[in-house]
Amino acid sequence: MEKALQSGWFDIFRKKLMAEFNLDVRKIKNYQPDISPIVYCCLQHRRVTSKPRSVILSKKLQKSSWANNTEWMSLQESIRKGDDINGYMSKKINDWQAVDYLLYTCNISHFHLYKNKKGGVREFLVFGIFTKDCFYALDIGEHNDLYKADYLVSIVSSNWPNLDIFRVKEAAEKTEEEFDPKEFKRTANNPNFQYNMIAPTFFIDHNGQRKELDNHQNTALINFELNGIDIGKIPFRVYCAYTNEIKYLEKLDARLYERYRAKRMSLEIDAKNKNYSIEVHLQRSKKLNYKIPKKFITCSLYHLCQQLKI
DSSP states (O other): OHHHHHHHHHHHHHHHHHHOOOOOGGSSSHHHHGGGGHHHHHHHHHHHOOOOOEEEEEEHHHHSSSTOOOOHHHHHHHHHHOOOOGGOOOOOGOOOTOOOOOHHHHHOEEEEEEETEEEEEEEEEEEEEESSSEEEEEEEEGGGGOHHHHHHHHHHHHHHTTSTTOEEEOTTTTOOOOOOOHHHHHHHTTTTTOOOSSSSOOOEOSSSEEEEEESSSOEEEEEEEETTEEEEEEEHHHHHHHHHHHHHHHHHHHHHHHHHHHEEEEEEEETTTTTTEEESSSSSSSSEEEOOOOOSSSSHHHHHHHHHOO
């Protein structure tokens, strides 16, 4: 039996990639129709959902020379209003295989203070954490600060010690080595070295106590094979969304075939109503609606996962 719903699902995401990212997925290396939802979610994963958020500044940022900077004040207002700020991001945001190691390990986003038509430009970067309703602005620094994860995490700890942004645990007493930004940089920039650290960084908290982040704060990485072809590392959350939904569609396909014995079915996604819109092609065609599952993460509702920080 042809898996009609999966085929339609792959094609929906192929079209979404072209419409939203001007990306012809058929031209990527090792292209397979199955890969379109994965590529789409990998691109969405590092992007910031456009929605109004409160902007909360660290004490360090409040007291810095940046506090009254015109560009920074304008960018804060854009975040408050829910404007699309992805144009300030690194140009790598359009590379579906790029890994943002600071984001994945520490849940800390970074974006440029300035932009042009092609994306973020110049040296200065804003570091902070996006949640469902807030943006916690940590500091404005330079590109080398991307690798000072302990410093950035310590700002969070000293400013918002009771805020459950991170999963933090007491560091083992026997651990005496210092955080090495050079090693973090080496790991972040070389896909061959990237791995899922049990404690991605340790830091000194507001009480002078040594603490560790407990596992990757945003997502782990997984080396993924699709139909026997290695496509590299992808966010574990993307892997879950893909495998959850393709298994669900396979079961739904089988149920509909058993009921109607139709060899052809068409699938559309009604994102607004969170439905699958299915047309069963019979002598007298039948149109059906099925709710996209909410009990587990899916590619079709991945934008909500990012918005709600599930």
